[in-house]
Amino acid sequence: MPSLSSGEVAHLASLSRLELTPDELARYGAQLDVILGAVARVAEVAADDVPPTTHAVPVVNVTRPDVVRPSLSVEAALSGAPATEGNRFRVPRILDEE
Secondary structure: OOOOOHHHHHHHHHHOOOOOOHHHHHHHHHHHHHHHHHHHHHHHHOOOOOOOOOOOOOOOOOOOOOOOOOOOOHHHHHOOOOOEEOOEEOOOOOOOOO
């Protein structure tokens, strides 16, 4: 793969709105060459019959099954509330009615 010219690196810097010195252009040009070489190596081994993945290893969500269990009664749940209204917690209004 041919390396990037300093003009191409300067053009990329301009598109990125970066002002680079000649030393920076040379340094970043060399780094971009290494990156492009790595991408080219990956492209060589990429197979059309391999589906794209989002993770390198399978991801499994470990959950427990839902089980119905007894919970607090309405009275017990509301017993520590500063204010109630019917069988609900009473909270200050934060939105205006429209």
